[in-house]
Amino acid sequence: MTALHLFAPSGVELRTPAVRLARRRLEELGFDVMVDESVKARHQRFAGDDDHRLATLHRLADAAPSIVMACRGGYGMTRLLGRIDWARIARSAERGTRWVGYSDLTALQMGLLAHTGAGSWHGPMACDDFGRSDEAGGVDDVTQDCFVEAMGGELEAFGFRTEAGFDGLQARGVLWGGNLAMLQSMLGTPHFPKVKGGILFLEDVNEHPYRVERALLQLLQAGVLGQQKAVLLGAFNDWRKSPLDRGYTLKSAVAQVRSQCRTPVLTGLPFGHVPTKVTMPMGVRVQVVVQGRDVLVGW
Secondary structure, three states, X not given: OEXXXXXXXXXXXXXXXXXXXXXXXXXXXXXXXXXXXXXXXXXXXXXXXXXXXXXXXXXXXXXXXXXXXXXXXXXXXXXXXXXXXHHHHHHHHHOOOEEEEOHHHHHHHHHHHHHHOOOEEEOOOHHHHHOOOHHHOOOOHHHHHHHHHHHOOOOOEEEEEOOOOOOOOEEEEEEEEEEHHHHHHHOOOOOOOOOOOXXXXXXXXXXXXXXXXXXXXXXXHOOOHHHOOEEEEEEEEOOOOOOOOOOOXXXXXXXXXXXXXXXXXXXXXXXXXXXXXXXXXXXXXXEEEEEOOEEEEEO
């Protein structure tokens, strides 16, 4: 059986029933699941103080299980970036460990790519995806199947529908990205990957479209977007409309960015803080092909 360790690298995990449910469901899928002690750690809003969470990362890296999956995101990884022994994390990846998650885990994955070139997997998290109650919709079939195939080495591509206007587009490059707010916060630091000619994917939650536009424009003005072959936008959800919007929407924000950016910006990527999400290999070279409105990303 494939060893899968659940851990809490950032925010405190208080959803004990969800942890149990996620463990059971993952075990039913054939994984040998171990719940790391960090899941029970408590310090303010974090899963243990900074020293504890740093030690957790290094301990799991040294153990090098097949899969290390975050229970949740939140905030906390940024505090650790300057102290992480990146070579230890990279060695675990070389030994076959797949670090899986999204949201705040973006910081770890981006730092790993920037410092060592090692890859990781942007994919589901234990409680947010496999721990979702049946009353709340349970585990999304696409999310589950995509994750299982990815961890089994069977997944080689995924597809989605985008807006019209990109028919015939073909692009190759390193797939990288994650949570937009995390990328924005790392810009200008040693932990931000210097990827040129890449395929950048982005998502976020609880951010009004004007904040999404502002963050994308910062990446554009910093030269990041212009250096990519394509930008894939996932879900930007759970934001509140304002009386000041007066017709301004997420579509307006994307249109503004497109008007200033020569790099193709595609929407519709099934990823983000939503039930349906694909599992994507970060740091590997992929090919993007668009036929009509159908997008295929393969590696």
